[in-house]
Amino acid sequence: MENDAGFGRFAVSVGERQLYLVDSPIDRLARTLEALLVIAPQPLSIAELASASEAEVERVETALALLAGRFREGRSGIVLEQVAGGYAFRAAREAATACARLVERPVQRGLSQAALETLAIAAYLGPVSRPEIARIRGVASDSAVAGLVDRGLLTEAGREAEGGAVRYRTTPLFERVFGLSGLDELPSLDDLAGDAPALRERLEAVAAGRSA
């Protein structure tokens, strides 16, 4: 049964009582978004969701908040998360063991130190070329880059203006694997490498001592 305002009412019998559940337009939009997120092979941005559902961005955000309440850890086996610049469903963490019996994670076998350093350079400084990565790491990083491209964690992102070396950046899959809503969620390197200035001072002190 629907009225002029677009609200539907569903009658539910509980014992001898009749309860009426109101189905609002936002509920209907939430169901549409739910369907879109189920069929999407990658995270969908709010703009993509708004375009596909032909709804306004504000209403999409409201409906997503509704879905986030429904699909959350402890309540559902499917969890809605904000990841890689969009929204996507993933399995609840409590089901991880069962999931592991069925499928392999994209980075199941772990990453070598070289691969992690290369990823960090691309994530923080990308897009970067292989020579740039090699200069920062002090060793050639060709195999690390090739391995990360094969795993779908790095992708080509144009060429350098000078020399034409291929540049690489991290992919949305990288953000999903590491559970990042975006690259801006990475912690500041200054916070992580707090001892860098101290190291610099020590080296400069040694140099000053030698040249004196």
Next chain:
Amino acid sequence: MSTVAVRDLELDLEAFEGPFDLLLTLVLKDELPLADVEIAGVVLAFVERLAERSELELEVCGEFLVLVAALLELKARDVFAEDGELELDDLDAADAAAELAERLAAYRRVRAGAEWLERRLAAETDRYFRLGPAPLAPPPARALDPQDPLGLARAIRALAADPPAPSLSHLALRLPPVERFLERFRALLRRSGFVFDDEVDGLSRIEQAVAFLALLELRKAGEVRLSQQAPFEPIGVSAA
């Protein structure tokens, strides 16, 4: 471990596998880029060999240190040389230290970032999600000029109209058989003579031409006599 053993130190690095001696030779001949060689791996291999010995042989250690220091210096030169203009020899100790500190600080920051990623990855091992194929292709945008509906209707109507009837005029060029006129003229001759022009009057030009060929055929066979008062006058035909 003797002095020879340092040179024979077996290495198993990512970029090189073989004795230390050969590594040095390849590096000095520029056949192996030093940037590919992990010096730490060389040191590790030496320390492992050292650990197998009960006594510390200072002479061996000293030689190894000199060789590794040389390798490190070469590698440092490579690293600096990648900037193109900067040569280690051109720098005084303070500048070199500042440059080195800059490089080390940059690497240290990246290393810290890598460590953070490693911890993050370890914390996200229970993260499972569906992996799809290539991203959804957006439907191609169809950019059409605004159209007048009546104009479109006219265009469609023109397309829907019956095509013009094909011309069959070329079929009229089929030549009638000469025999047809031979038999007809012979029949006329059996009764009496005839005037050719009267007999072909009303026929097409092609049929008249074929009729004339039949007349010539009869003349050639000596079956008829032809008479004409003047050019373009009627042709009289009579039996020979």
